[in-house]
Amino acid sequence: MKKLLMRRKARDNIYYHPDFHSALNIAIDYLEKNHGKSAVKEYLQQFASSYYNPLTESIKKQGLSALKKYLKDLYKKENGDIDIVYSKDAMTVLIKRCPAILHIKKKGGQPAKSFSETTKTVYETILKGTEYEFKMLNYDKKTGRALLTFRKKNDFMH
Amino acid sequence: MISCTDFILAYSEFFKFLHERYGKKAVIDFWNYLSDKYLTDLRKLVKKYGIKGCWMYWSKTLNEEAANFTMELIEEKNQFKITMHHCPSKSRLLKTKHIEPYHDYCKHCDVLYRRILEPLGFEYTIDLSKSNKARCKIVIRQK
Numbered sequence: 001m002k003k004l005l006m007r008r009k010a011r012d013n014i015y016y017h018p019d020f021h022s023a024l025n026i027a028i029d030y031l032e033k034n035h036g037k038s039a040v041k042e043y044l045q046q047f048a049s050s051y052y053n054p055l056t057e058s059i060k061k062q063g064l065s066a067l068k069k070y071l072k073d074l075y076k077k078e079n080g081d082i083d084i085v086y087s088k089d090a091m092t093v094l095i096k097r098c099p100a101i102l103h104i105k106k107k108g109g110q111p112a113k114s115f116s117e118t119t120k121t122v123y124e125t126i127l128k129g130t131e132y133e134f135k136m137l138n139y140d141k142k143t144g145r146a147l148l149t150f151r152k153k154n155d156f157m158h
Numbered sequence: 159m160i161s162c163t164d165f166i167l168a169y170s171e172f173f174k175f176l177h178e179r180y181g182k183k184a185v186i187d188f189w190n191y192l193s194d195k196y197l198t199d200l201r202k203l204v205k206k207y208g209i210k211g212c213w214m215y216w217s218k219t220l221n222e223e224a225a226n227f228t229m230e231l232i233e234e235k236n237q238f239k240i241t242m243h244h245c246p247s248k249s250r251l252l253k254t255k256h257i258e259p260y261h262d263y264c265k266h267c268d269v270l271y272r273r274i275l276e277p278l279g280f281e282y283t284i285d286l287s288k289s290n291k292a293r294c295k296i297v298i299r300q301k
Contacts, residue, residue, distance in 0.1 A: 004213060004231040010224045015246060017222040020165035026195045027172050030188055035180070047171040050257055051164070074161050100159045118160050144159070 016077070021100040022107050029112035040114040041121050048125035059130045064091045064150055067126075075099075090151040098144020111141065119146065166247045173260035185262075189269040197274050204278050212238040212275075212298055223247070236300035248292040264289040271296070 031040050049056075058066035068086050071093055075082045078099040085092045100118070101111050116139050123134045127150070137147040160168055176184040203211030213231040220227050226244035231237075251259035268284050275282045275298060285295040 002233045004229075004233075006217065006227075006229040008221060008225065008227055010226045010244060010246065013221050013224040015163060015222075015224040017165075017219065018162050019219075019222075020162040020169075023192065023196050024160060024162075024165055024168060026192055027169070027188070030191055031172075039179070043172060043175045046175055047168050051167050051171065051254075053256060074159075077163065078159075078161060080159075095159075098159055100162070103162075122160060 018078075018099070018103045019107065021103045022109055024118070025100070025104050025109060025112050025115060028114055028118065032112060032114045037114055037117075040117055044117055044121040045125045048122045049128070052122070052126045056126050056128070056130060059127065059132065063088060064132065067091065067132075067150060090149070093148040093150075095144060095146045095148065098146075101142075101144035111144075116141065116144075116146075119148070123148065123150070166250050167254060167257060169247075170251055170260045170263050171257070173263065173266070177260070186269065189266050190273060192266075193270040193273040197270060200271070201274050201278070204275065204280070209233065209236045209238050209280070209298065209300055216240060238298045240296040242292075242294045242296075245289075245292040245294060248289060252292060264294065267294070267296075 028040055031043060055066065055070055064086065068084060068091060071082065071084065074080075075095075080099045081096040083094040083096070101115070104111055116136070119139075120136045123136070127134050131152050132150050133153050135149045137149065139146040173185050173188075176188055200211070200215045203215050205211070207214060210231065210233060213229065216229060220229065220240070223246045225242065225246045228241045228243070230239045230241075245264075248259075248264060251257070251263060264286050268286070271284075272282045279301050281299045281301050283297045288294065
């Protein structure tokens with residue numbers, strides 16, 4: 001009798017399942033179509049304020065260096081291509097290639113209309129309550145290429 | 159961009175958001191929608207290869223998810239079984255102490271896969287009685 005058996009332990013593989021980008025894209029698209037763009041933003045605010053709270057706290061204590069480290073690790077893990085220009089009070093991040101959008105398209109999907117909110121709303125929320133503000137410039141919906149700026153708010157400048 | 163390695167947390171929070179705002183039915187409606195849109199590879203493989211399609215599908219996903227599992231295919235019995243010793247998704251949720259997982263998180267595995275497999279002539283059973291320890295068991299048989 002033909003029998004196939006596969007036994008794997010967690011340490012046998014690296015945790016990296018890029019198709020989760022497609023699943024999140026479907027979720028964002030579903031939320032927007034059924035409950036509107038405001039629901040997408042509210043969901044992402046709720047998620048980011050709870051899940052990324054430790055990152056927000058690190059930014060409060062260490063400044064933008066904590067965010068720089070987070071972004072470098074994130075895009076390295078995802079095989080993304082970014083350039084970072086960093087100073088203590090300001091950081092710009094050029095995302096040349098968005099791994100999520102590349103994967104969604106590779107699988108034959110189209111990024112949801114509000115997909116950019118997974119960057120815009122998420123980083124706005126992460127920085128809430130810190131000395132810094134965030135802006136996303138030149139976002140290209142087709143590739144996810146974007147320029148992100150993080151800078152100290154004027155109120156906090158001395 | 160939310161990293162695909164953070165997806166499970168985003169997913170669980172998504173279920174919570176839908177449930178809190180629009181009720182349990184909204185969560186089930188979403189799972190049905192996700193099954194139709196997202197599990198297209200599983201449907202194609204099972205349509206083409208029968209029970210072996212299950213083996214092919216989960217060989218890829220469970221390895222990419224670095225799961226701790228045993229998978230078994232007995233083609234002559236048309237039976238496929240996954241014993242999940244430690245689910246990578248649930249264990250991530252349990253490990254992330256600052257986030258409370260969606261109370262019925264594991265149920266999505268019942269709804270999503272059943273919706274694909276039953277119309278293709280398979281019986282799908284899932285034992286979630288130990289899901290609080292990130293363990294479960296799935297058995298798929300051709301009817």
